Amino acid sequence: MALLEVQDLHVHYGAVHALQGISFTVEEGQVATLIGSNGAGKSTTLRTISGLVRPSSGSIRFDGQHIGAMAPHKIVRLGIAQSPEGRGVFANLTVHENLEIGAYTRNDRAEVARDRERVLHLFPRLRERLKQLSGTLSGGEQQMLAIARALLARPRLLLLDEPSLGLAPQIVKTIFQIIREINESGTTILLVEQNAHMALRAANQGYVLEVGKIVLADDAHKLSQSDEVRKAYLGIS
Amino acid sequence: MTTLVQTLIDGVALGSLYALIALGYTMVYGILRFINFAHSDIFMLGAWFSCTIAGLLGWAVGTPPTWAFIVVLLAAMAACGLLGFIIERLAYRPLRSAPRINVLITAIGVSLFLENFGQLPKIFGNTPTKMPALIPDIALGSFAGVRLSLVNLIVIVVAVVLMGALEWLIYGTKLGRAMRAVSYDTKTAALMGIDVDRVISITFVVGSALAAAAGFLQAAKIVAVQQPAHVSWVQLGLKAFVAAVIGGIGNVRGAMIGGVLLGLVEMLGGAYLSSELRVVYVFTMLILVLLLKPEGLLGKTTVEKV
Ligand SMILES: Nc1ncnc2c1ncn2[C@@H]1O[C@H](COP(=O)(O)OP(=O)(O)O)[C@@H](O)[C@H]1O
Ligand SMILES: [Mg+2]
Numbered sequence: 095m096a097l098l099e100v101q102d103l104h105v106h107y108g109a110v111h112a113l114q115g116i117s118f119t120v121e122e123g124q125v126a127t128l129i130g131s132n133g134a135g136k137s138t139t140l141r142t143i144s145g146l147v148r149p150s151s152g153s154i155r156f157d158g159q160h161i162g163a164m165a166p167h168k169i170v171r172l173g174i175a176q177s178p179e180g181r182g183v184f185a186n187l188t189v190h191e192n193l194e195i196g197a198y199t200r201n202d203r204a205e206v207a208r209d210r211e212r213v214l215h216l217f218p219r220l221r222e223r224l225k226q227l228s229g230t231l232s233g234g235e236q237q238m239l240a241i242a243r244a245l246l247a248r249p250r251l252l253l254l255d256e257p258s259l260g261l262a263p264q265i266v267k268t269i270f271q272i273i274r275e276i277n278e279s280g281t282t283i284l285l286v287e288q289n290a291h292m293a294l295r296a297a298n299q300g301y302v303l304e305v306g307k308i309v310l311a312d313d314a315h316k317l318s319q320s321d322e323v324r325k326a327y328l329g330i331s
Numbered sequence: 332m333t334t335l336v337q338t339l340i341d342g343v344a345l346g347s348l349y350a351l352i353a354l355g356y357t358m359v360y361g362i363l364r365f366i367n368f369a370h371s372d373i374f375m376l377g378a379w380f381s382c383t384i385a386g387l388l389g390w391a392v393g394t395p396p397t398w399a400f401i402v403v404l405l406a407a408m409a410a411c412g413l414l415g416f417i418i419e420r421l422a423y424r425p426l427r428s429a430p431r432i433n434v435l436i437t438a439i440g441v442s443l444f445l446e447n448f449g450q451l452p453k454i455f456g457n458t459p460t461k462m463p464a465l466i467p468d469i470a471l472g473s474f475a476g477v478r479l480s481l482v483n484l485i486v487i488v489v490a491v492v493l494m495g496a497l498e499w500l501i502y503g504t505k506l507g508r509a510m511r512a513v514s515y516d517t518k519t520a521a522l523m524g525i526d527v528d529r530v531i532s533i534t535f536v537v538g539s540a541l542a543a544a545a546g547f548l549q550a551a552k553i554v555a556v557q558q559p560a561h562v563s564w565v566q567l568g569l570k571a572f573v574a575a576v577i578g579g580i581g582n583v584r585g586a587m588i589g590g591v592l593l594g595l596v597e598m599l600g601g602a603y604l605s606s607e608l609r610v611v612y613v614f615t616m617l618i619l620v621l622l623l624k625p626e627g628l629l630g631k632t633t634v635e636k637v
Contacts, residue, residue, distance in 0.1 A: 146518055170524030182519035184512050195512050198505070199524035247524060 095158060097122040097282050098143070098251055103152035105135075105142050112138045114306040115152065120251065120284050120299070125277050127285040127293040127314060129327060130303035136286040137179045139303070140253045143284075144176045145169045156251065171199050175249035179256050179286075181240040185229025189220055189239060192228050196243030206246065213242045216272055234265035241272070251282045258289045270296050290327035294318040302327070333476040338602040339595065344483040346594020347490030351545035352571030353578065353586035354497065355538030361514040361581035362534050365434045369418060369441035371568020373411050373539045376445065377546020378462070378556050378564075379455050380407040385463040392463075400465040404489065404547045408540040415539025416532055424528065459555040466551045486548045493544055494587050497537070501583055510534060514581070545571075570597075570613050577620045579630020588628060592616075 096119035105113040112135050120126040130136050141147040143154055145166035154162045161169055175196075184192055193213070197206045214221040217238040223231060228239055237257055244252055254273065258266040270292050277283050277296075287293035293314075294300050300317040302310035310322060317323050352374050359367045384406045385391055390399050422441050426434045450457040471479045501507035512520040513530045521527050549567065550556050557563055570593065578589025593613060600612035620627065 144522055146521060165526070166521035167524045167526045170522065176522050178519055178522060182516055182522070184515045184519070186515050187508070187511060191508055191511075194505075195508055195520075195523050195525075198509065243523070 096120060097157060098284065099153075099155040100139075100143070101153045101155075103139075103142065103154065104150040105138055105147055106150050107138075107147075112306055113142070113149075116303070116306070116308045118301050118308060118311065120282060122250075122282055123277075123280065124298040125273070125283040125285060125296055125314075126299040126301070127287060127297035128301045128303055129287050129290040129293050131288060131327075133305070134303040135306045136303055137255055140176060140178075140255050140284070140286055143169075143253060144174060167199075170247055170249075173248075173250035174253065175244040175247040175251075176253040177237075177240040177244045177255065177257065179259065181233075181236045183228040183231070183236045183239050183243070185227065187228060188224065189226055189228050189231070190224040192239055192243050193220075193224075193246055196246030197248075199247060205248075209246055209248060213245050216245075216275060217242050234261050234269070237261060237265075237269060238272075241269070241276075245276065245281070249281065251284065252276065254283060254285045256287055256289075257285070258287060258292060266292060290318075290323065294323075334602055336477045338598050340477070340479060340483060342595035342598035343591060344486045344594070345598060346574075346591035347487050348545045348549055348567070348590075349571045349574040349593050350587045350590025351490055351493065351541045351548075352568060353575035353590045354494070354583060355542045356572050356575040357578070357580055357583060357586040358510075358534050358538045360575070361583070362510070362517075362531055363423070363434070365431055365438065366572070367538075368435070368438040369445060370538070370542060371565060371571065372442050372445040373415060374542040374546045374549075374568050374571070375564040376414065376449065377407050377411050377543030378550035379449065379460070379546070380410045380543065381547040381550050382460045382462050382556050383455075384410070385465060390463050390465060391461075394467075395463060395465055400485070400547075400551065403465055404544060407547045408543045411543030411546070412536040412540040415535040418539075419532060419535040424531075459557050461554065462550040462556050482552050486552065489544060489548060493541060497541070497583065500537070506530075506533065566610070570610075573613055573617045577617060577627055579627025582627065582629045582631075585627055585629035592628075 098120040101117045102115045103113050104115055116139065128136050128139060138147060142149055145161070145164050149162050153160060156172060156174060159172070161172065184195065187195065193210055200206050219235055220238055220242055223235065228236065231239060241254065241257065257269050257273070261269070266289070273283065273285065273296055285293055285297060294317055297314035300312060300314040301308050302323065310317060310320070312320070318328065352371065355370045355373070356367065381403050385403045418441055422437050423434060426437060449455045466482050466485055469481050471481055471484060501510060509520065509525045509530050512523065513525060513527055517527055571590065574589040574593040575586045577593060578585025578587070593616065596612050596616050597609050601609045
């Protein structure tokens, strides 16, 4: 059984039918990616999984349990953490406080301290800035903080919404390197991206989302070789 | 010199009251971005609960024990805290995703309800009530004509203790960190596993309890507590709101500083210019701050969030 199973999911924003019956799965231990252009419904998918948006119909099962009607804070406790689009760091809090907030659901102080060390090892640049207000960080550092913060919830499933957005190519490379390391240490990842090239290289399984529908689903490597994806998303004709 | 010292003491005491009330305005605004117009009524009810509770405990006659005021203060804070919790639950929570103007109008409705419902004969009635003399009207000392009354000392001490406790709550605890996160971005806070509704409830309880403390202290300072809709309560609540704006609405330390500053300006103006124009000094100060630093003394220029 897959760790996450989404079936025939529909989401509306008022009259906008943003997700029109999408189905996909994320296997435990893997990286799955959802690629698509702006407005396709990628963020809506992640927001719905996290409980910020209510589905109109369809089911979301995490580890066999239905979570479609659950409150966001309870979903985090089940083991799903998200680094949202645009990073969403709390600019009025220090880097250290942002990391603490990431571990909000946990009471095992010693384990949290150990996880923080592990995360700071992944993102050494954050260690130098622990006391700084996170609003003063660069875009790349804020992205790192958003991922680090999500990791401190010790999720079984990590949702990443466009971690490459607005970042220089060199930093994007670093961040994708770290995403792979996170996955190798056992965390399942659902990655949402417009940067199809990077995303398909990092993922095991890929899905292509177009205006609220999944139009292609395949092994990520095969997907990156397919004509449709090469033309529409990788700019190769 | 004597007048100056006396005025400073009175100004800080008055300003402490403003600060306690301003904190509730600013905390709710910080999280929900709306002005809780019913907040000054909570302050008024704090005074009324104090009278009622002291009466029920048999402290309306004779000489109550010295510690009686602490019991009444805490009981009034608890009663208003509960009331704040209920108001948020019944009036504001159902409007969580409604346009802000709806919430604002509801707040005005809650305010009118509390003022008029309170005047019903079976509730508080519409004749002034005498506040039991929980704090005897004595001077702790008179030095060269400067009088430090016990009431003023208690007002300042209680305000300082409560503000210290609030400062600790917001900047020193996990709950406070969650409050600051919710105030910055509710949705992302929920993604961190924070129960946002619970944090909002707690914010209302804490803000209302602080206003109740101010209500108790104000009642302890004056002899007769006027009926709920009386202009004196409305005006004090309004001035406290001005203090919150001057300090930078949404900023907790700003509310404290704004309150004390406003109390000082009002009292200094009253002592050295004309005591008739105290309200004028308050609004002059508001206009000056809005002209020179529209976001308030400690406020940050924030881009309205979508
Ligand atoms: N809060 C909202 N209210 C109304 N429409 C929205 C809202 N958020 C997203 N949409 C619409 O839903 C569709 C999908 O948006 P989104 O999930 O943000 O796409 P993506 O993340 O793939 O760019 C778009 O048409 C967008 O305009
Ligand atoms: Mg998006």
